[in-house]
Amino acid sequence: xxxxxxxxxxxxxxxxxxxxxxxxxxxxxxxxxxxxxxxxxxxxxxxxxxxxxxxxxxxxxxxxxxxxxxxxxxxxxxxxxxxxxxxxxxxxxxxxxxxxxxxxxxxxxxxxxxxxxxxxxxxxxxxxxxxxxxxxxxxxxxxxxxxxxxxxxxxxxxxxxxxxxxxxxxxxxxxxxxxxxxxxxxxxxxxxxxxxxxxxxxxxxxxxxxxxxxxxxxxxxxxxxxxxxxxxxxxxxxxxxxxxxxxxxxxxxxxxxxxxxxxxxxxxxxxxxxxxxxxxxxxxxxxxxxxxxxxxxxxxxxxxxxxxxxxxxxxxxxxxxxxxxxxxxxxxxxxxxxxxxxxxxxxxxxxxxxxxxxxxxxxxxxxxxxxxxxxxxxxxxxxxxxxxxxxxxxxxxxxxxxxxxxxxxxxxxxxxxxxxxxxxxxxxxxxx
Numbered sequence: 398x399x400x401x402x403x404x405x406x407x408x409x410x411x412x413x414x415x416x417x418x419x420x421x422x423x424x425x426x427x428x429x430x431x432x433x434x435x436x437x438x439x440x441x442x443x444x445x446x447x448x449x450x451x452x453x454x455x456x457x458x459x460x461x462x463x464x465x466x467x468x469x470x471x472x473x474x475x476x477x478x479x480x481x482x483x484x485x486x487x488x489x490x491x492x493x494x495x496x497x498x499x500x501x502x503x504x505x506x507x508x509x510x511x512x513x514x515x516x517x518x519x520x521x522x523x524x525x526x527x528x529x530x531x532x533x534x535x536x537x538x539x540x541x542x543x544x545x546x547x548x549x550x551x552x553x554x555x556x557x558x559x560x561x562x563x564x565x566x567x568x569x570x571x572x573x574x575x576x577x578x579x580x581x582x583x584x585x586x587x588x589x590x591x592x593x594x595x596x597x598x599x600x601x602x603x604x605x606x607x608x609x610x611x612x613x614x615x616x617x618x619x620x621x622x623x624x625x626x627x628x629x630x631x632x633x634x635x636x637x638x639x640x641x642x643x644x645x646x647x648x649x650x651x652x653x654x655x656x657x658x659x660x661x662x663x664x665x666x667x668x669x670x671x672x673x674x675x676x677x678x679x680x681x682x683x684x685x686x687x688x689x690x691x692x693x694x695x696x697x698x699x700x701x702x703x704x705x706x707x708x709x710x711x712x713x714x715x716x717x718x719x720x721x722x723x724x725x726x727x728x729x730x731x732x733x734x735x736x737x738x739x740x741x742x743x744x745x746x747x748x749x750x751x752x753x754x755x756x757x758x759x760x761x762x763x764x765x766x767x768x769x770x771x772x773x774x775x776x777x778x779x780x781x782x783x784x785x786x787x788x789x790x791x792x793x794x795x796x797x798x799x800x801x802x803x804x805x806x807x808x809x810x811x812x813x814x815x816x817x818x819x820x821x822x823x824x825x826x827x828x829x
Contacts, residue, residue, distance in 0.1 A: 405735040406658040406696060407466045407584035412516050415588050417595075420455065420605040420623040427451040428783070429618050429625040431607050431641075432633030434465035435772040436761045438587055440631055442509075442594040443780030450598035453625045455618065457606035460591055463637045464768055466584045467737035469656060469686045469698045471676045473523055473578050474500045474543060476771045477746035479826070486796045494792060498778070500546050502770030503577050505777060506586065515589030518691040522675030523578030524563045527571040532680055535827035536573040543575060550577030564677060565669040568722050580676035580688040583769050607641060612755050629783060632760040635768070636738035642760075644752050648742065648798040649763045652812050653707055655736035656698035657715040658690070659729050667693050670723060680828050682819040685718055695719070695726070700766070703820065705812035711736060741765045741812075743799040747775050749782070750794035759783055 427449055430437045433456025441452045456462070476499045477483070484492050510519055527536050533556065540554045555562060555572045563574055595601055602620075611617040616630045632642055636651045667674065667689050676688035687697040697719045701708075708714035711734035720727060742748055742763030752758040761779055764771055775793070782790030804811060823829035 401462075401737060403735045404733060405467060406656070406690070406694070406733055407461070407582065409733065410582065410690075410692065411588065412585050413588035413592065415460070415592060417460070417601040417603045420602040420620050420625070423624045423626070424453065424600075426453040426600070426625055426627040428453070428629045428631065429616065429627040430454045430631045430633055431618065432456065432463075432635070432637070433460040433591070433601065433603065434463045434633065434635065435583075435587055435768060436635060436776055437631065437633035438591050438594060439773055439776035440633065440761070440780050440783070441599045442590055442597070443777055444784060445594055445597035445599050447780065447784050449784060452599045453627065454594075454599060454601045455605045455607055455620065455625065456601070456603045457637070459603050460601070461584045461587045464635060464737060464739055464764075465587050467654075467656070467735060468583055468769055469676070469696060470580045470583045470688060470769060471523070471578075471678060471686055472503050472506060472519070472580055472770050473676070473678065473767070474502070474575060474770075475767070476774060477744070478765060478767065479745065482744045483746050483796050487792060491792050494789060496542070497546065498774055498789065500543065500548060500577070502774045503579070505773040506581065506770065509590065509593075509773075510586070513589060513593040515586060515593070517586040517589055518582040519579065520581075520674055520676075520691075521576055521579040522563070522673040523575045523580075524673075524675055524677040525573040525575065526564065526569045526677055526679045527573075528569060528679065530570075531824070531827045531829065533571040535680060536571055538827075540573055548577055550575065552576070563673050563675065564671060566722050569679075578676065581769070582691070610642070612758060614757070616757065628757060630758045631779075631783070632758070632762070635762045635764065636740040638740070638762070642752070645760055645762060647800045648748060649740040650801045650804045650808060650811060651738040652700060652705060652741050653736055653738055654698055654700045654766060655708065655711050655715055655734070656696060657712055657719070657731050657734045658697075659695045659726070660732050661693045662695065662729065664693065669725075670695060682823040682828055683816060685722065687719070687722075694732070695723075701816070703813065703816050705809045705816065707736070739764070739766045739768070743801060744796070746796065747771060748796070748798050749775060749779050749790070750798075
């Protein structure tokens with residue numbers, strides 16, 4: 398059973414005791430942001446660093462209530478699942494430009510942590526894991542592509558016994574080690590970024606759900622107890638949009654991901670699981686992902702691979718997947734299990750831009766399960782578009798959004814069909 402009120406590892410271990418008031422007045426701003434997750438806070442902080450500080454952020458619950466506080470904390474390379482899916486939209490040159498910025502996320506996060514002294518448990522070391530020769534070929538290709546960006550980080554393909562250098566599991570035959578990636582406590586990162594934004598003048602309001610929006614030269618956003626009137630608006634709700642803006646609702650569909658975290662484990666066991674204390678994911682169309690935490694726990698997550706459904710017992714469901722990778726953890730207790738929705742776009746690539754006919758109403762959504770790192774890249778680009786403009790904002794915002802027809806009636810069937818097709822096509826593109 399899943400409820401959004403269930404405690405998560407992140408809420409149980411947050412280090413920032415931040416709280417912000419609910420909106421109770423009629424106020425003015427240059428920019429109003431709806432959504433207090435990575436997208437909303439990152440964009441507000443990027444704009445504030447550019448000198449645009451008269452910004453209001455409205456969060457319906459508490460900061461990080463959505464996907465930002467319900468993820469794996471993985472710091473991985475890339476934007477979207479497969480850049481080839483957008484090649485027709487942007488062409489070869491556009492694809493190259495997007496690939497060039499796709500490995501910037503970890504560096505943006507590290508620079509922000511250093512600049513604002515954010516306590517977020519950042520740890521280097523990422524392993525992309527493969528099960529067979531098809532996936533080994535894919536990982537060798539990724540090795541060449543990652544190195545082509547001129548990254549200073551160690552990137553190394555591993556096979557056979559070498560895989561044991563980074564992971565204590567017999568499940569895999571190959572791996573790609575990327576020392577530039579790693580993992581982070583995503584909620585503490587968000588709260589540290591929110592604290593930084595507030596220090597620059599951004600006004601943040603929690604427990605201020607938006608009721609409606611009136612568009613125009615000046616946009617008015619109404620909550621239960623107040624309004625914000627602003628020159629520009631950013632929709633940053635992702636899977637928690639709740640049909641507030643029909644134009645955005647029609648081009649994503651929500652699926653679910655689920656995570657567990659073990660009891661604290663002995664140092665020797667953590668060393669066996671992960672000699673690099675890193676983060677990992679396989680490269681199948683629907684991945685398992687996991688990492689060790691600062692408190693010596695194993696955090697393990699996944700999603701249903703074929704039939705869209707919510708497991709009745711999240712602990713048992715995810716534990717079974719964990720034991721396929723680490724059978725020697727059979728006696729380990731599971732302390733917490735949680736989950737939540739994630740907005741998926743048809744091309745599995747984030748969507749940014751402005752609403753049709755509303756040049757001052759911006760949006761960002763559709764990370765398709767990969768949001769921690771890409772959100773820091775995408776929102777840097779989005780902030781450029783909302784301020785001075787940039788070629789890379791023009792490029793990414795030009796990618797066509799595709800309507801998900803029938804999602805409100807046939808959502809689970811559409812997701813099941815999509816996952817099935819995704820799995821089958823994985824054989825053709827070296828992901829299965």
